[in-house]
Amino acid sequence: MGYLNRASKAIQVANRIYSLGPSHHHHCYRLGLPYFGSNEHGFCSNSRNSNRKDDSNAIDLSQYPTDKIRNFSIIAHVDHGKSTLADRLLELTGTIKRGHGAQYLDKLQVERERGITVKAQTATMFYDYKSNETTKSYLLNLVDTPGHVDFSYEVSRSLAACQGALLVVDAAQGVQAQTVANFYLAFESNLSIIPIINKIDQPTADPDRVKSQLKSMFDLDPNDVLLTSAKTGQGLEHVIPAVIERIPPPPGKCDSNLRMFLLDSYYDEYKGVICHVAIVDGSLRKGEKITSAATGQSYDVLDVGIMHPELRSTGFLLTGQVGYMVSGMRSTKEARVGDTLFHNKTIVEPLPGFKPAKHMVFSGLYPADGSDFEALNNAIERLTCNDASVSVARESSTALGLGFRCGFLGLLHMDVFHQRLEQEYGTHIISTVPTVPYIFEYSDGSKVEVQNPGAFTANPKIRVVASWEPTVLATIIIPSEYVGAVITLCSERRGEQLEYSFIDSQRAFMKYRLPLREIVVDFYNELKSITSGYASFDYEDSEYVASDVVKLDILFNGQPVDAMASIVHNLKAQRVGRELVDKLKKFIDRQMFEITIQAAIGSKVIARETISAMRKNVLAKCYGGDVTRKKKLLEKQKEGKKRMKRVGSVDIPQEAFHAILKVG
Numbered sequence: 206m207g208y209l210n211r212a213s214k215a216i217q218v219a220n221r222i223y224s225l226g227p228s229h230h231h232h233c234y235r236l237g238l239p240y241f242g243s244n245e246h247g248f249c250s251n252s253r254n255s256n257r258k259d260d261s262n263a264i265d266l267s268q269y270p271t272d273k274i275r276n277f278s279i280i281a282h283v284d285h286g287k288s289t290l291a292d293r294l295l296e297l298t299g300t301i302k303r304g305h306g307a308q309y310l311d312k313l314q315v316e317r318e319r320g321i322t323v324k325a326q327t328a329t330m331f332y333d334y335k336s337n338e339t340t341k342s343y344l345l346n347l348v349d350t351p352g353h354v355d356f357s358y359e360v361s362r363s364l365a366a367c368q369g370a371l372l373v374v375d376a377a378q379g380v381q382a383q384t385v386a387n388f389y390l391a392f393e394s395n396l397s398i399i400p401i402i403n404k405i406d407q408p409t410a411d412p413d414r415v416k417s418q419l420k421s422m423f424d425l426d427p428n429d430v431l432l433t434s435a436k437t438g439q440g441l442e443h444v445i446p447a448v449i450e451r452i453p454p455p456p457g458k459c460d461s462n463l464r465m466f467l468l469d470s471y472y473d474e475y476k477g478v479i480c481h482v483a484i485v486d487g488s489l490r491k492g493e494k495i496t497s498a499a500t501g502q503s504y505d506v507l508d509v510g511i512m513h514p515e516l517r518s519t520g521f522l523l524t525g526q527v528g529y530m531v532s533g534m535r536s537t538k539e540a541r542v543g544d545t546l547f548h549n550k551t552i553v554e555p556l557p558g559f560k561p562a563k564h565m566v567f568s569g570l571y572p573a574d575g576s577d578f579e580a581l582n583n584a585i586e587r588l589t590c591n592d593a594s595v596s597v598a599r600e601s602s603t604a605l606g607l608g609f610r611c612g613f614l615g616l617l618h619m620d621v622f623h624q625r626l627e628q629e630y631g632t633h634i635i636s637t638v639p640t641v642p643y644i645f646e647y648s649d650g651s652k653v654e655v656q657n658p659g660a661f662t663a664n665p666k667i668r669v670v671a672s673w674e675p676t677v678l679a680t681i682i683i684p685s686e687y688v689g690a691v692i693t694l695c696s697e698r699r700g701e702q703l704e705y706s707f708i709d710s711q712r713a714f715m716k717y718r719l720p721l722r723e724i725v726v727d728f729y730n731e732l733k734s735i736t737s738g739y740a741s742f743d744y745e746d747s748e749y750v751a752s753d754v755v756k757l758d759i760l761f762n763g764q765p766v767d768a769m770a771s772i773v774h775n776l777k778a779q780r781v782g783r784e785l786v787d788k789l790k791k792f793i794d795r796q797m798f799e800i801t802i803q804a805a806i807g808s809k810v811i812a813r814e815t816i817s818a819m820r821k822n823v824l825a826k827c828y829g830g831d832v833t834r835k836k837k838l839l840e841k842q843k844e845g846k847k848r849m850k851r852v853g854s855v856d857i858p859q860e861a862f863h864a865i866l867k868v869g
């Protein structure tokens with residue numbers, strides 16, 4: 206986990222949540238770097254100098270025409286060391302002090318716990334490059350990217366502002382699934398790729414083997430490969446010279462009208478929406494008026510600058526530069542990633558934008574205690590300010606009351622969102638079984654997309670005649686001895702093998718088409734466990750395929766719990782129904798009356814369990830009259846009650862809702 210994520214995210218989080226007082230971030234605003242005034246005719250020449258030479262902190266961006274700029278990204282499989290490498294490059298260029306990264310404001314709790322990077326960040330560095338006896342100063346923009354599959358949209362977003370990428374591969378682990386996925390993202394975007402074999406200090410490092418993998422899989426010349434250890438510093442001195450020599454400068458035209466690409470945005474309590482932008486053509490200055498190609502909305506540019514790595518106001522940004530802009534947008538929803546922004550009253554061709562983030566996993570979120578609806582509403586609103594990739598719609602459930610249906614990019618994205626709601630906003634939530642969007646066709650020819658199985662009720666007049674489910678194309682790389690186990694797992698999950706080959710004598714490469722539904726629940730953990738942790742896995746969205754799916758209802762004392770309904774493949778319905786009922790039984794305490802739990806498809810019951818009546822008395826465990834213990838126990842019971850949901854007359858604990866996530 207690197208400085209970039211830690212610093213920028215932590216600042217946002219700290220300001221919003223922990224009220225730490227003035228942060229580095231605001232300090233930087235106060236430094237108020239000089240504003241160079243306006244110039245109608247381009248800043249492309251390096252003729253402009255700072256008019257405030259007395260300010261040693263001044264950064265004069267006009268000294269950096271496009272040929273002195275390099276924009277690049279670091280891409281890698283999770284844990285191959287890209288954040289550590291990014292930190293080292295920031296240190297090497299004096300952007301942060303050595304060791305500063307580790308001591309800097311903490312990163313998000315979820316990131317710390319899960320060891321993943323949630324959001325990509327950008328930093329500008331300056332480097333004096335000596336070649337042929339002359340020294341020239343370069344401006345380098347490093348765009349950090351997250352590693353996890355759920356966030357691959359962030360990878361493609363960051364690549365749009367780059368002309369090159371460092372492809373980092375662990376010297377011991379070699380090419381892994383996300384190395385393949387990231388390589389192709391970069392390759393398809395026509396980026397210059399600099400292969401780096403990192404962690405060469407490890408005793409198990411085998412750089413020659415990794416070099417031949419890179420050659421055979423991606424046709425990368427072994428002579429072009431850099432060998433580094435981001436830990437010991439070995440080989441790092443060659444990285445920036447390679448960036449300058451091998452990556453082309455940004456291609457934009459400085460004498461054209463402004464075309465600015467919106468890379469990302471986040472919400473800052475004090476400044477409002479802060480946009481990360483790349484200036485493709487022309488230049489942008491504070492005080493100008495700009496318009497969004499996507500919405501037609503106009504804004505005043507209130508502040509412009511670079512991330513160095515904190516926000517440093519520079520008053521303008523020139524062709525090819527990457528930085529931030531504050532423009533009085535009220536919510537990150539106005540800042541559409543991939544949007545083109547241009548000066549008012551100019552006519553420009555919008556840049557090719559991105560596909561909007563595609564929501565692949567949906568789940569209902571309800572307050573564990575019904576009265577906390579407003580608190581949950583507030584928390585979700587604030588959290589989505591910084592994660593516009595979550596879709597939110599209100600819904601209500603007979604079992605759970607008022608709540609929200611949220612769409613996520615993947616299961617990890619969903620988990621992270623849930624965890625942040627609880628950790629950062631102190632909300633207690635009940636989340637329903639995650640589901641993927643299915644398409645149903647009725648006998649009258651109409652089609653519906655179903656994101657919420659609970660709300661999908663059969664209409665006796667029009668029958669369902671066909672159904673489709675989304676699939677993914679999965680890449681799996683494993684040591685050859687695990688091939689059999691992986692093939693078994695994939696066929697249990699209804700996968701279709703598309704490719705099977707060997708990367709080298711020890712590693713197999715497989716491509717599968719798998720129903721998204723089958724990987725949403727616990728696929729990755731299972732894959733890891735049957736391969737002793739050696740499998741690497743990545744996937745991309747693919748088409749919908751026809752599939753025989755049915756709605757499975759769960760009923761308590763004859764009453765369906767809409768939040769527990771799911772859509773499952775017909776062939777698996779029997780088994781899933783049985784497992785759900787068995788599992789639920791374990792979570793329901795005996796109550797004053799008998800409880801029946803049933804799984805049903807339409808009116809056909811496929812599994813049934815009963816819990817006989819008995820009053821559970823927590824105090825029975827207390828011998829004698831220890832008052833404090835008694836009190837504690839009662840408190841605990843009260844706490845437990847809060848997390849119960851009453852369906853009809855049956856109390857269902859939150860754990861029961863969570864437990865059923867794992868079935869399927």
Ligand SMILES: Nc1nc2c(ncn2[C@@H]2O[C@H](COP(=O)(O)OP(=O)(O)OP(=O)(O)O)[C@@H](O)[C@H]2O)c(=O)[nH]1
Nearest residue numbers: 206284285286287288289321322352404434435436
């Ligand atoms: N031995 C050794 N360990 C390294 C080196 N570079 C990074 N690491 C360690 O490898 C682990 C993963 O490094 P990160 O930089 O967090 O990896 P990442 O690719 O950024 O991971 P995500 O941000 O989670 O995608 C950390 O424990 C690092 O300390 C290296 O050159 N040698």
